[in-house]
Amino acid sequence: MDTMETMDMESIIRLHDQDSTGALLRQHFDAQDPSIEESDLIPKFVLESLRAHASSHRVSEYGSDCLSLIRAILRASPEDEKGKKRRSQVLKGSINWIIQAGENSSEDSEKSTARGNNQVDEVTAKLVNALIDVGQSFPQEALVESISSIVELIRHQQHPHSQAFALLSRILVIVTNSESVMVPSSSEEIPGQDFKAMILDRICTVPWNPKSVLPLATALGDLDMDSKQLEAAIVKIMKQFKLVDATDLPVLIYNLLLLSSKGHRGLVISGTFEFFDRLDAGGAMANSLISDNPKGAARLAFPELSAIESTAVLHFGFAVKQDQELGLQLLKHMKSGKAAFLSSFSLTCLMTMARIHRFEDNVMDYLKSSILTVFKDAERMRRETWVTEFHGMSPTPLLHMFGDIIKKIPYGLEQLIPSIVLCGVYIMDTMAPTPLRKASDKDMARTLTPKTANEFACDLGAKILAETFKTQSSARTEILDHIMSRIVTKSSSTVFFLQLLETIVKDSPEELEEHLPRIKESLDYLSFLSLTTAIHLMAAVKDVAKANRSFRDSLILILRKALFSKTLESRKVALSGFLLLLGPSSATRLTLRGSSRAIAHTDSDAEIPGYAIEILGMLRRCLGQQGDVRLAFYSSLMELTESSPSLVPIIFEIVHAHFSHFYDHDGTRAAPLKLEECVANSNNGGEPTLTEPLQYLMSCLVRSLIGVQRRKKRSSGFGEDNAADERLVDDARQTLDRVLLGLDRAGLEDFGLEDTSDFNMATNIGARNNMYASLLIGCYESAIEYTVLKGQSQESAPHGKTPASQRRNPGDTTMSNESLELILNLFGKMRKLHDVVREKVAMPRGKKLGPLGEASILGMECITRLLENVFVEPSSIDERQSADVPVLRKNEDFVYYITTVAHVSLSQLNSNAETLREEEYAYCRQLCKVLVREFLVSDRVNGPKALAAGAKSKDKNKSWLMVGIEGIMAGLMILQRFHAIPLSLSGTKCSSESAEAMQKGKVVAGFLAAILPQVNGGHDPDQQPVDVVAWTTSCTINPDIDSLASAFIRYLEALFVLFMNETIPLLKEAAGLLGLIQLLSKYLDRPNHRGATVEKDGQTVASSHLDQLVYWLVKACREQPVDDPALAKTMLSMLLQIETESASPEENAKLTVMDNNMADIGTAGVAGAAGTLGLGRVTASSLLAHCPQAAVRLRLAGDILLTHGINLSTQQSLHDIQPHQDMDEDTERLLRLREEIGIEPVFAVVTMRTVSAVTDVLLQQVDRSLEALEWALTKLRYCGLHAMQPSSSSANRCTKRAGAGDLQPMIRSDSSSSSGSTAGGPIPAAATADSRFDPHGQCRPNDCVMAFSSLNGKNEQATKRSVQEFETDICWRIEICMWVLVRISLTNIDRPSGEHLIRVLQRCYKVLTALTKHYVTPVPHSPTNLFPAAASLGLSLTGSGATATSSSSGKSSRGSGSAAGTIQIPHGFLRVTQVAGLELSRHVYTFLSFFQLLDEEQMAMTRQNQGGNKGKGKSQDKKGKAKGHGADMPVSWANEMMGSNPAKSRQKAKILRESKLIPMLIYGVEQYERFVIQLSKKSKVNLTQFMRRSIARDFRIHIQRLGDLGLEDRYDQERQEQQERRLQQQQQQGPHDEEEEPGQDMNMDVDMAQHEDDDDERVTKEEEEEDEALIRSRKRAKH
DSSP: OOHHHHOOOHHHHHHHHOOOHHHHHHHHHHOOGGGTSSSHHHHHHHHHHHHHHHTOOOOHHHHHHHHHHHHHHHOOOSSSSSHHHHHHHHHHHHHHHHHHHHHHHTTTTSSSHHHHHHHHHHHHHHHHHHHHHTTGGGGGGHHHHHHHOOOOHTTTTTTOOHHHHHHHHHHHHHHHTTTOEEOOOOOOOOOHHHHHHHHHHHTTTTTOOOGHHHHHHHHOOOOOHHHHHHHHHHHHHHHHHTTTTEEEEEHHHHHHHHHHTTTOHHHHHHHHHHHHHHHHHHHHHHHOOSSSSSTOOGGGOHHHHHHHHHHHHHHHHHHHOOOOHHHHHHHHHHTTTTTTTTTTTHHHHHHHHHHHHHHHHHHHHOOOHHHHHHHHHHHHHHHGGGGGGGGGGOOOOHHHHHHHHHGGGEEEOEEEEEHHHHHHHHHHHSOOOSSSSSSOGGGGGGSSOSHHHHHHHHHHHHHHHHHHHHHGGHHHHHHHHHHHHHHHTTTTHHHHHHHHHHHHHHHHHHHHHGGHHHHHHGGGGGGGGGGHHHHHHHHHHHHHHHHHHHHHHHHHHHHHHHTTEEEESHHHHHHHHHHHHOOSSSOOOOOOOOOOOOOOOOOOTOOOOHHHHHHHHHHGEEEEEHHHHHHHHHHHHHHHHHHHGGGGGHHHHHHHHGGGGOOOOOSSSSSSSSSGGGGTTSSSSOOOOOOOOOOHHHHHHHHHHHHHHHHHHHHHTTTTTTTTOOOHHHHHHHHHHHHHHHHHHHHHHGOOOOOOOOOOOTTTTHHHHHHHHHHEEEEEEHHHHHHHHHTTTTSSOGGGOOOOGGOOGGGTTTTOOOHHHHHHHHHHHHHHHHHHHHHHHGGGGGOOOOOOOTTTOHHHHHHHHHHHHHSSGGSSSTSSSGSSSSSHOOOHHHHHHHHHHHHHHHHHHHHHHHSHHHHHHHHHHHHHHHHHIIIIIIOOOTSSHHHHHHHHTOOSOHHHHHHHHHHHHHHHHHHHHOOOOBBBBTTSSSOOOOHHHHHHHHHHHHHHHSSSSSSSTTTOOTOOOGGGBBBOSSSSSSHHHHHHHHHHHHHHHHHHHHHHSSSSOOHHHHHHHHHHHHHTTTTOOOSSSOOEEEEEETTTESSSSHHHHHHHHHHHHHSSSSOHHHHHHHHHHHHHHHHHTTHEEEEEEHHHOOGGOOOTTTTTOOEEEETTSSOOOOHHHHHHHHOOGGHHHHHHHHHHHHHHHHHHOOOOOOTOOOOOOOOOHHHHEEEEHHHOOOSSOOTOHHHHHHHHHHHHHHHHHHHHHHHHHHHHHHHHHHEEEEEEEEOOOOOOOOSSSHHHHGGGGGGGOOOSSSSSTTTTTTTOTTTOOOGOTTTTTTTTOOSSSSOOOTTSSSOOOTOOHHHHHHHHHHHHHHHHHHHHHHHHBBBBHHHHHHHHHHHHHHHHHHHHHHHHHHOOOOOOOOSSOSOOOHHHHHHOOOOOOSOOOTTTOOOOOOOOOTTTTTTOOOOOHHHHHIIIIIHHHHHHHHHHHHHHHHHOOOOHHHHHTOOOOOHHHHHHHHHOOOOOOSSSSSSSHHHHHHOOOOHHHHHHHHHHHHTHHHHHHHHHHHHHHHHHHHHHHHHTOGGGGOOOOOSSSOOOOHHHHHHTTTTTHHHHHHHHHHHHHHHHHHHHHHHHHHHHSSSSSOOSSSOGGGSHHHHHHHHHHHHHHHHHHHHHHHHHHHH
C-alpha cells in the first residue's frame, strides 16, 4: 500500500519501459499488498494522474505519458483473476476521469480557454481509442458497470465528456455479443440482446442533457437496433430538437439522417419537417418549441434561423446523394398527403433534390400536380364557403412559401437559384392552357385575372420568376433567355411569359438596365410574330422604350420597316407599336441609370416629346393603306385624344387634311359625302372592298376639333407651341357645319340608297349598298355627336373634356331647340335607313339585324349628354304641362335608341377595357344615376313601366324598361370589376387596411350613394354617402357599403312586387330586377356566426342584411304567384344560391311550414323505431330539427310532389289515404309523408306551368351540393394533415379524434323516439376510450387544431371546427340531399326531369360509396406527435414516453372501441345509411318502374306518329325490346340507332346516353351496398338490415309475354317441380338441419355476426345453380 501510494506515474512508466512485455511491472504489482486489487487505489491513482497531467500546457508530452500509464497497467494485468480486477479498476478510473472532464468543462466553460478544452478533448479521444482497442479484454462485470454508470449519468441529466458516449456504444456492442449478461443490482442473467434493449429503453425514456444530445445521437448511430428500438431512438432524438443549441441542430439532423439509413426514413422526414414548419410559422407555433435553453432555435431571429435551415438543407442534400432511398421516401411522404405537407422547408428540400438528375423529373411532376391541386381546391373553397369553417380547409399559401424561400437565399441557399428558376419555368410551360383557336385581333386585350387553376398556376410561376429576377442577379440572364425563347417559339405559355416581362419592366427597371441588349435582340423577330404576340411584347417593353433613347430608336427603326411591309399583319404590328409609344405609360416614372428621363403623359400641359411628332409623321402613311389599317388607326387616334390631350392638335391636322378628300367642297352634289370614294370597285361592278371607314374618320375629326377648341379656351392668354392653326380650326368647323347641313337636307336616294335598292350580300351591288348604308349610319351618328359636343366646346375641363360629375346643374346639359330638332331629323334618316337594311338583309339562320344602336360609335361623353337631355331631372321641368316635356323624350324610338347605346357602351367598357380612367368612371356613374332615376324611380303615366307593358306582343326586341335595367346591371358589373372589394374565403371583408382596399371601398360607397334612389333625388353629383336619405325608409342611412347596398335592395324588392302586380305583369323586367339584386348582394356582409337575430317592432328578424334578403326571397316565393317558368327559375336559382350563406335559417324555415303541417308525425298508428340502432325514427322532420337550412329545399321538393302528384307505381294519392289498423308499410310511409308536407303546396311559385322548371332548378342545386360533397370527402382524408398544434389556450384540445363528450350532439334522437340510448341496436358506446390516451397520440405532424398563421400574422384557425365535426356536417348535408331526392323520386315527373333525376341519383350513390369507403379504410395517422408542448397547453399527457409505436403497425381505427381493429361508426353515418336503405333505395326502384312506363308511352307515341300497321308492330313486339343493361329500350329507338342517316347522329348519341342511365344507376347502388357489407363486417354492426333486395336488376322476365311464346305453362310446371324437390331435400335432412340451414330469403334483420361466411356462400351457390338450370330449360323449350 505504501509503495503504491509513493509511486508516481513516472515510476510505472519507467518500469514498463525497462520491460516492454510488462513482466517487470507485473511482478511489482504482485509484490504489493494483495488487497490492492480489491481497493480503489488503482482507480484513484489513474484518476489523479489524468487530472494532474491531462490539462498541462505540455499536452503532447504529458498526454502521451497518461496514455502510456494506462497501457502499462493494462499490459501488466494478465488474464488471470488479479489481472481482470486490475483492468476493471483501470477502466473505472478512466471513465471517472472522462465524466469529471465533462463536468469540469461544463462548470468552467466561461473561465476555461479554448486551448485548454482542446487539450482535454485530445487526451480524452486518445484515451477512449486506447480503451476501445483493448475493450474485449475487460471483464464483463466491468463493462456492465461502466455502461450502468454512464446511463445513470444520462438519467440524472449530467453531461460527461462526449467521448464517454463513444465508449458507451463500443462496450455495449461487446456486451451485446455475450450469451448472457448479469443485470446490475440483480442476480438475474439475461441474453446480451435483451440487455441492449433494456439499456436503450432506459436511455430513450429519460430526459437528456441538451449538451449530451449530439454525442448521444452519434453513439446511437453506431449501434445495431431492431425496428422498434430504432424508432424509439429516432423519436427521442427528434424531441430534443427544441432543447439543443441552434448551432448543433444541423449536425444533429445530419446524424439523424445517417441513422435513418437503417430504417424509418419517413419518420425522420416527417419529424424534421414538422419542427422547421413550426419555426417558420412563428407566433404560437414557434412558441410551442421554446425551451429553457436560451440558445434554442425558437429564440433566433430570421437571419440566424435562415442560416440554420440552410445548413440543414445542405446536409439533407448530401444525405440524399449518399442514400437515394431517402429521396424516394421524401417523395413518398409528400405524395401521401397530396398537398397537405407543402411548406417552405419541404419545398426547399424538394428544390435541393431537383438538383440531382435522378429526382429532377419526379420532383417537378409532383410540384406540378400539387400546385394544380392547391389552386383547384382554392377555387372550390371560394364557391363552397362552408368548408372553410373546419380545420385543414384553408388555401395553401404557395406564393408565401416560395417567397419565403427566395428571402432565405442570401443566408446560404444560393445553390437553389437554378432549381427555383427551373421550377417557375416548368410551371408556366406545363400548365399553360392550350388555346382552342388561333388568337385574333379581338384577343389583344390581355387577361386581367386568371380564371382557371392552370392560369393561377402560371401566374404563380411568373411571380416566382419576377421575384427571383428582382433579388438574385445571377438568375437574371437565365430568366430573360427563357422569356425570349418562349416568345420566338410561339408556345402556349407565350402570353404568360410576356406578362412576366411586363412585370419585370415595371417592378425592376434598374435591375433590367444591363440586360436591355438581350431584349433588344428579340425586337428583330417582331415581323415574324403573330399580331397578338407582337402587341403583347411591345406593350411589355413600352415603358423601357420611353425611358431609354437607344432602345426606343431601335424599336422605331424596326417598326418603320414593318410599316412598309407587304403583309397586312406586319403593318398592323407597326401601327400598334407606334400607338403604344404615343400612349401614356402603364407604370410609374422610370429612373434607369444612364438613360433619358421618363416621359409620362399624365398632365394635359405636358411637353410633346420629339419622337411623338416623328411617329405621327410616319403614321400619315397609314392613310393610304388598307381599310383595316385605317380603321385601327382612327380608333387609336380617338383613344389618344382622351388619354394624351397634348397630341390633339397634331391629330386634328392629320385627320382634317385627310377628311377633305371625302366631302363635296363646291356644294354641287346633293349628297355632302363621297361614299363612292370609300369603297373600291364601287362604280365598275367589281367586288367591292371597304378602303376608307369614313364614319370613324369623321368621328375622329369631331373629337379632335372639340378637343382643340377646349384646349384653346383653357389656355387663353398663354402661348402654346403645339397649338393648332386657327385657320385650320375655322375651316374644319365650317366643313363639319356644311356636312351637317347637307346630311340634314339630303335624302337616302341622294346617296343611292332607296327602298328599292338591292341589299343582297350575294351580289356585288348589294354588298356595295350594304357598305354605303354602314358608312352613312356611322356618319349620321358622328353628325349627332358633333351637334351635341360643339355646344360644350366653350367649357373648360381637365384633359379637354367635361366629366359628367362636374356639371353642377341641369342647365349645363340642356341644348337649344334647333339642335334637338336637328338631332331628331338625323336620327329619323338613320332609323329609316336601318329599317330598310333590316328588312332586306338576311342574316345567317334567318336572323334579322339587331336594334339600332348595337354598333354605335358615339363616345361616352356624347351618350351621357344625350341621356341627360332625354331624361331631364323632375325638379327642372313641370311634368304637369305636356308642352314642357323634353323634345327628345317625345320620340320613343330615339329614347329606345339612346338607351340601347348607353347599355352597349357600358357593356363594351366592361368587357374590353383594361383600365378604367377617371372620366370613364364619372360617365359610368352618371349614366347609371340617370338610368336608375328614369327606369326605377319614375312613376309618370307615359313612363318606362307603361311603355314596357304596352310593348307586349308588339316587338320582339327587349322593352325599353328592360334595356335600361340591363344598362344599370352593366354599370354595376364595371364597378365590381375595376373596384372589387377584397373578400376572404368566409365571405367577410378582409381585415387588412391597405390603402388600395380603403380607396376602393370609398369609390364603391360613392357610386352606390350616387345611384341609390333617394328622397331628395340625389341631385348633387358629388354627394357623399353620409348624406344619403333612402327612399324606402326616408332616413339617413349608414355610409358603409353594406347599408347602401341593402337600402338599394330594399327598394328593388318593393319594385319587384310592383312589377308582378301590374295588370300585365312585367315578367322579364322583374327578372332583370332580380339580377340587380344578385349583383348588389355581393356587397352585403357575410355573417361569421349562425342564429344572429334582433328584435324589431315586436318581431324577431335577421340581424344581417343578407339574412333579410334571404327572408324576403323565401317570402316572395311563398306569397307571390308566378306563372312564368323563366322567372320562377330565376327566383329559385337566386334563392338556393344565396340561402347557403344565411346565418339565420330558422327564420326562413318558419315560412316553409303551414299551420296544419305542425302535427306530430308519431301518430296514425305508425310503427315504432325498431331496428334503428337507437337513433329513433329517422325522418325529414327530425332532419330539420338539426338542419333548418334544409327547410326550403325540402319544402320545394314537397310542393313538386303535391303539384305533379305521386307516380303511377303507388296506385294511390295522398288525398285519398286513410289510416287503418291493417296498413302495410308503404301506406304508413305515405301517411307520414302527408303529415310532413301536407296536402297543399306552400310556395306560390310552384304551379303546373312552372313545376318542371322548379324541378330542374332543385335538381341542379342538389347536383352541385353532391359534387361539392364528393370533393369534400376527398379532402376529408387529408384535411387533418394541414392542421398542427393547439394554441396556448387550454380550451383548445386536440380534435382529430374527439372524445365521448363531443359525440353527444350527434346522437340526439328524434323527439318522437322514446329514448336516445343505443339499446335498440348492437352498436357499442361511441368513443369511450379516447380519454385514456394521449390527446396527441393519434395525431400526425401538422394534425392538431393550430394551423399556419395567416400572412398578416393572425391565427385564422382559432375559431375553426374539428375534423370530426367536418365528418358530421358532411353526413347531415348528404342526408339533406337524399331526402330531397326521396320526395322527387315519388313524383309523377315528365321524362326530361326523370332523366335529370337519374343522373343526380347516380352522383348521390357515388357520394354514398365514397363516404362508406372513408369509414371502411380509415385515415392513417402519425405514430406520435413530437412537439405537444404540454406545459404551455395545460394538458395532462399520459403515456407520453419516448417509446413510440411503430409507424408501420397499421392504420388506426376510426373512433375508439374496446375491441382492437373494430371500426366505430358515428351516428351521423348511421342516419345516412338508414335513409339510403329504407327510403332512397326503396323509392329509387319504384321510380325506375315508373320511368320504364314512360319509355313504353314514348314508344307508343312514336309508333302512332309513324303510322305503322299492326302487323309490323306485332313483329316488333315479338322480337322484344332492344337489349339494354337495366332498361327496356323501345324498338323504334333501336331502329333509329341502327339507321345510317347522318342527320340523326345527334339523336343517336342521345339515345345511347339514355340507354346507359339506368344501368349506371344500378351499378352505383350495387357498389354502395358492397361497401356497406364490408363495413358491417369490420364494425360488427348490422348495417345491411337497412338494405332491401331489389326486383329490377340487370333484366326482368315478363310473365305475360311467355304465353306468346308458349312457355308460360312450362315455366310454372318447372317452378313447381323445383319447389317440390327442395321440400323433399329439407324433409330428408331432418328438422335439426332445417333449423341450421338459412332459407333462400335470408332475413336481413338478423345480426350478421350470427352468420358464417360458408353459409352465405352455400346459399348463393344453390341459387345460382337453380337459376342456371331454369335458363337452360327455357332455351331447350324455345328451340
